[in-house]
């Protein structure tokens with residue numbers, strides 16, 4: 001059976017002390033069984049939050065990482081550094097990284113391979129922008145993001161991944177993909193994975209929806225057959241909302 005996952009991407013929000021308090025509140029409030037709850041704070045918070053999460057059910061993710069190991073890469077953070085702080089997951093290919101920092105599918109593929117090599121679980125984000133949605137080209141965009149970003153992995157490596165479908169037009173806009181729109185793309189992703197690898201690989205893959213997901217719409221989204229949880233932005237900064245979303249299965 002595939003995992004139900006709710007992951008919170010804090011982006012560049014909160015000061016370290018505020019982040020530690022938020023993490024503590026989430027730990028205290030979260031008591032849902034059978035759901036993996038993950039938080040992805042900024043790099044500067046990870047050391048302190050890692051301590052807050054000891055002996056808790058809440059898992060730690062980074063929002064990004066370098067594709068290199070160590071060395072002269074000013075401003076970068078390596079997978080090994082994250083791993084040494086008990087980080088388990090890393091978000092790779094968020095649309096903000098793709099668009100503001102020009103991270104291409106091939107750069108993302110290199111990051112994913114590096115993450116896997118140090119034992120981090122990548123949460124690989126795919127999704128189309130508004131123009132691609134309106135022109136009806138979104139299946140092609142997602143197909144390319146899968147083919148160039150992750151389909152070079154062996155079946156064994158691929159089976160460790162989590163995928164997040166995040167239509168760019170729904171991120172931080174308050175405009176959510178309808179459950180039917182989201183399910184259509186999730187089913188497409190699962191079918192592509194089944195065709196590329198094996199049916200069991202696709203059946204065991206957790207595919208998260210991201211884009212203005214909140215307590216009021218999470219239940220309907222998560223009730224869809226191929227939606228296994230959410231990658232949450234804005235609503236992840238409020239402990240009550242975030243924990244409530246995790247109760248929406």
Ligand code: PEP
Pocket residue numbers: 009166170171172173174210211212213231232233234235
């Ligand atoms: C995100 O950035 O991954 C996201 C889904 O943001 P929001 O929930 O705020 O739309």
